[in-house]
Amino acid sequence: xxxxxxxxxxxxxxxxxSGGGGGLLGGRSIGxxxxxVALVGGWIFGINPLTILSLLSGGTPTAQVQQGPxxxxxxxxxxxxxxxxxxxxxxxxxxxxFSKGGxxxxxxxxxxxxxxxxxxxxxxxxxxxxFYCPADQRVYIDLGFYETLQKRLGAxxxxxxxxxxxxxxxxxxxxxxxxxxxxxxxxxxxxxTEYNAMSVRLELQADCFAGLWAHHAQRARSILEQGDVxxxxxxxxxxxxxxxxxxxxGAVVPESFTHGTSAQRARWFNTGLQxxxxxxxxTFNTRNL
Numbered sequence: 001x002x003x004x005x006x007x008x009x010x011x012x013x014x015x016x017x018s019g020g021g022g023g024l025l026g027g028r029s030i031g032x033x034x035x036x037v038a039l040v041g042g043w044i045f046g047i048n049p050l051t052i053l054s055l056l057s058g059g060t061p062t063a064q065v066q067q068g069p070x071x072x073x074x075x076x077x078x079x080x081x082x083x084x085x086x087x088x089x090x091x092x093x094x095x096x097x098f099s100k101g102g103x104x105x106x107x108x109x110x111x112x113x114x115x116x117x118x119x120x121x122x123x124x125x126x127x128x129x130x131f132y133c134p135a136d137q138r139v140y141i142d143l144g145f146y147e148t149l150q151k152r153l154g155a156x157x158x159x160x161x162x163x164x165x166x167x168x169x170x171x172x173x174x175x176x177x178x179x180x181x182x183x184x185x186x187x188x189x190x191x192x193t194e195y196n197a198m199s200v201r202l203e204l205q206a207d208c209f210a211g212l213w214a215h216h217a218q219r220a221r222s223i224l225e226q227g228d229v230x231x232x233x234x235x236x237x238x239x240x241x242x243x244x245x246x247x248x249x250g251a252v253v254p255e256s257f258t259h260g261t262s263a264q265r266a267r268w269f270n271t272g273l274q275x276x277x278x279x280x281x282x283t284f285n286t287r288n289l
Contacts (some may be wrong), residue, residue, distance in 0.1 A: 001159040002223045008081060009088035011107050012075040013138075016114040048202030073112060079143050082114060084249050086162045087139075089223070090169045093216040097278065098176075108132075108138045108172040110165070131173035134180050135235055138166040155238045157231030159224070163210050163269070164235070174202065179284075196258050201283040203259040204268040207236055208281035211272025219276075229273065234267045237262035 085109050094101070098105035111117065117124050120136035129148075130141040149164065150156040174180050177256030182200055186195060214232065218224050240262030259265065268289075272281055283289065 001225055001228050003085045006085050007088045008084035011109045012084045014071045015117050016112055086165045089217050090166055090213050093213045108137050108139055112225045113142055117213045130168050132168045133177040153238045159228035160231040160235035163232040166210035166213045167206050170206030173209050199258040204264055205251035205281050205283040207265050208268040208272035211269040212276055215273050215276035233266045236265040240265050
């Protein structure tokens with residue numbers, strides 16, 4: 001991926017030296033059993049783990065979290081520079097897409113943390129993988145996840161890493177478009193199986209939005225190198241619900257899927273990459289996922 005020398009975003013906060021942070025969820029205390037349930041239920045990519053923790057603890061996500069002054073990453077931190085550059089590229093793409101649709105894009109912030117950090121959705125844990133919190137419009141990532149992505153999940157490459165960021169930014173776009181809010185309104189109104197099915201559509205749309213970003217970034221700045229698309233497609237496939245459940249030695253239970261199968265995730269990323277428009281990413285009104 002060609003990224004060096006490109007613009008870096010100003011919307012990156014570095015909390016890696018600030019410790020775990022509070023982020024109390026309210027209500028009852030949270031035991032390790034509750035955390036395990038949440039992590040298994042939401043494990044990777046998306047907003048589900050924090051939401052599950054909040055519901056299981058009897059509380060609701062807090063509206064605000066007290067943090068110290070935002071700190072910028074060190075100038076010589078290559079990985080932070082990469083993340084800042086990818087975030088800036090998503091900003092440029094989505095600003096243009098929203099502008100052409102007659103709307104203004106509000107940029108998210110991206111928080112680098114280590115281990116745990118306070119968020120407006122509760123306490124974020126590195127074990128959850130990267131996630132987006134709609135309550136504070138921030139993407140959270142422990143950069144140690146990239147080692148997990150490469151060594152444990154078998155998805156190496158800088159464009160695979162960029163896909164991770166673009167997917168979470170896709171959740172921010174959904175929040176901006178009101179899709180996340182509509183999902184939240186359905187919680188408790190439909191069965192668990194029905195809500196899981198809706199969650200799959202939400203995640204697949206974020207995958208499609210990640211592909212849409214890549215489409216426009218390539219047209220505007222020619223960022224792709226040989227093998228980049230394959231890296232992203234491989235990453236999307238490695239974190240499919242069926243692949244994840246199978247890798248853990250358990251039975252594959254489609255009714256429990258919350259993110260989509262490997263084939264679905266790769267296909268929807270490719271749809272965004274090939275089509276490059278929001279309408280093509282309407283996963284909620286298609287029968288063919």
